[in-house]
Amino acid sequence: MPRRTKDSPLDRLVGALANPTRRDILDALLEREQTVSELAARFDMARPSVSEHLAALRDGGLVDERTSGRHRYYTVTAGPLRELADWLTPYERFWRGRLRDLGTVLDEMPDEMPHEMPDHRHDHPHDHEGRR
Amino acid sequence: MTTDPTTTDVQDDPTRITVDQFYPHPPERVWRALTTPELIAQWLMPNDFRPELGHRFTMRGRPVEATKFSGVVASTVLAIDPPRLLRISWADAEGGNAMETTVTWTLHAEGTGTRLLLEQVGFGADNPVDQLSRRFMSGGWRSQILTRLGELLDAGA
Numbered sequence: 001m002p003r004r005t006k007d008s009p010l011d012r013l014v015g016a017l018a019n020p021t022r023r024d025i026l027d028a029l030l031e032r033e034q035t036v037s038e039l040a041a042r043f044d045m046a047r048p049s050v051s052e053h054l055a056a057l058r059d060g061g062l063v064d065e066r067t068s069g070r071h072r073y074y075t076v077t078a079g080p081l082r083e084l085a086d087w088l089t090p091y092e093r094f095w096r097g098r099l100r101d102l103g104t105v106l107d108e109m110p111d112e113m114p115h116e117m118p119d120h121r122h123d124h125p126h127d128h129e130g131r132r
Numbered sequence: 133m134t135t136d137p138t139t140t141d142v143q144d145d146p147t148r149i150t151v152d153q154f155y156p157h158p159p160e161r162v163w164r165a166l167t168t169p170e171l172i173a174q175w176l177m178p179n180d181f182r183p184e185l186g187h188r189f190t191m192r193g194r195p196v197e198a199t200k201f202s203g204v205v206a207s208t209v210l211a212i213d214p215p216r217l218l219r220i221s222w223a224d225a226e227g228g229n230a231m232e233t234t235v236t237w238t239l240h241a242e243g244t245g246t247r248l249l250l251e252q253v254g255f256g257a258d259n260p261v262d263q264l265s266r267r268f269m270s271g272g273w274r275s276q277i278l279t280r281l282g283e284l285l286d287a288g289a
Contacts, residue, residue, distance in 0.1 A: 091149050091252060091255075092149055092151060095149065095151045095250055095252070098175055098176055099151060099153040099175075099248070099250065101174070101175035101176075102153075102155075102162075102165055102166075102175040102176075103153070104175070105165050105175045106155050106161060106162060106165055107157075109164070109171060
């Protein structure tokens, strides 16, 4: 059996993204869930072409579908995209998380800290409060 | 100043990261959180930082598989101008990913609060992750979709 090179979930995901139209579709779906007809109208494409792209995106784990009445809506799946974001931009994600935590520290830290003022630093950290 | 750069989290330059964040606290308070070892440990990593030009220190975090980061950051204080600017070098202490970057925090008073700009520069353009992201992230897609994605994820999707 020939060795398959495009068989991992990540390969399918990257393959799904390797097409500018599919990235546009994904971008549109990030705004809200949409039907094939809506997407076809938006991108001025034939519906079968849109369906084909959606199948590739679904295969890559990037979109999901749900049926409501006569309509089938396509929506972005957060899980794989979260992994993708972590993978593509690990440091942006890292810093956003750290800066959120910094916000918590800022909200909770005391107004004055003894080591803020080296001049007043003593063995007893509260000495500077009531200098007698 | 013409436009308000509210969210410039993700850029198209793969060798540079900029994140900005507004805090409803004055720059002096933000500066204290950025330069006090005990406070740095609370939001970043345990460390032996000292607010002195040229001081070498390490920070110990968790290894990151995706970027081959060993978990230990080796840094030097490159510039310090309280309460406006702090620049440190940021390298993997164990050379796991041979990363050698610079992190700069810039504090801007904004009303009664502070806008903190974080910039990390020097990511290798030949890093495989960067190469891959560039291949797929052309034409503004990276900034558009990832910014929106960040909002989506932050909203708890």
